[in-house]
Amino acid sequence: MKITVDEEKCCGAGQCVLIAPEVFDQRDEDGIVVVLEPEPPHDQHALTREAAAVCPAAAIQVHATP
Numbered sequence: 001m002k003i004t005v006d007e008e009k010c011c012g013a014g015q016c017v018l019i020a021p022e023v024f025d026q027r028d029e030d031g032i033v034v035v036l037e038p039e040p041p042h043d044q045h046a047l048t049r050e051a052a053a054v055c056p057a058a059a060i061q062v063h064a065t066p
Contacts, residue, residue, distance in 0.1 A: 001062060001063070003035050003061070005061070016033055023036055023037045
């Protein structure tokens with residue numbers, strides 16, 4: 001799994017950080033998402049998918065990796 005984020009879409013709601021704090025954070029100055037783990041470990045995959053699904057701006061993309 002690989003994570004990408006469209007910072008232009010991010011509205012700073014922070015739902016991703018609440019769901020998967022080991023994968024996502026927010027910049028202090030504007031609340032825009034920061035990806036801490038662009039290729040999260042397997043035990044974080046379910047939470048990462050959930051965070052992407054609940055993102056109100058659809059700014060988080062989850063890509064399958066071989």
